[in-house]
Amino acid sequence: MLDTGRNLTHQLTHQLGAAIVQGQYAIDKSFPTEAELSQQFNISRSVTREAVKMLTAKGLIASRPRQGIRVMPSSHWNMFDADVLGWTLNARASLELLREFTQLRMAIEPEAAVLAAENNKDTARIKAIGDALARMKRADEGLDDPLTADIEFHCAILAAGNNRFFFQLRDFIQVALRVSIASTNQLKGVLTADYDDHKRIYDAICAGDQEEASRAVKVLLQEVMQLINLSLVKPA
Numbered sequence: 001m002l003d004t005g006r007n008l009t010h011q012l013t014h015q016l017g018a019a020i021v022q023g024q025y026a027i028d029k030s031f032p033t034e035a036e037l038s039q040q041f042n043i044s045r046s047v048t049r050e051a052v053k054m055l056t057a058k059g060l061i062a063s064r065p066r067q068g069i070r071v072m073p074s075s076h077w078n079m080f081d082a083d084v085l086g087w088t089l090n091a092r093a094s095l096e097l098l099r100e101f102t103q104l105r106m107a108i109e110p111e112a113a114v115l116a117a118e119n120n121k122d123t124a125r126i127k128a129i130g131d132a133l134a135r136m137k138r139a140d141e142g143l144d145d146p147l148t149a150d151i152e153f154h155c156a157i158l159a160a161g162n163n164r165f166f167f168q169l170r171d172f173i174q175v176a177l178r179v180s181i182a183s184t185n186q187l188k189g190v191l192t193a194d195y196d197d198h199k200r201i202y203d204a205i206c207a208g209d210q211e212e213a214s215r216a217v218k219v220l221l222q223e224v225m226q227l228i229n230l231s232l233v234k235p236a
Helices: 008-021 034-041 045-057 082-092 095-118 123-140 146-160 164-168 170-188 195-207 210-233
Strands: 061-064 068-071
Touching: 008 034, 008 045, 008 082, 034 045, 045 061, 082 095, 082 170, 095 123, 095 146, 095 164, 095 170, 095 195, 095 210, 123 146, 123 195, 146 164, 146 170, 146 195, 170 210, 195 210
Parallel strands: none
Antiparallel strands: 061 068
């Protein structure tokens, strides 16, 4: 049942979206109509209509002439949508998925660090990276949350480049990093990220050394990728 004290459209969208990703509705099979959803959840047609629109925009379902609403294959899902990514990671987080995400990070984050180094006179944004790094140091001492501090560091770099497209990726990156970092730290057998590796990135950005900033990020991500690849080939 839905909580009438909260936004019903968002609740229904989340519940149905998670169910689709979990495989509770078969791919390319008919999906309940708005009227059926309204009756099932005891809510108005306007709520179900909006939820169906949101799920359609996320690529999870589509309406076809004379076929009604159908569940779409995962290749149609908008994986850059933070909700879709979150549902997918919660339902079926896997090393293969983490590898794909790390490949994307390798294409984006070194260049984001280059832009941050280029814009190193933006004191407020550079300070945000430094503040996140300080949180990572406190996390090493057991005084802060290591996962939140690590995510904050990487997202601060995306923001520091002053590129609107990179900045728009922040919600997506936050959701994926929460699972990715926790999983790779578990594979390494540690609870916190390597502070020194992150400090090298920060120092290069502060110095305006674009080449070193990019290199330091690549070294960090290559280690993550190597860890994932080794785990994938490890015998069961």
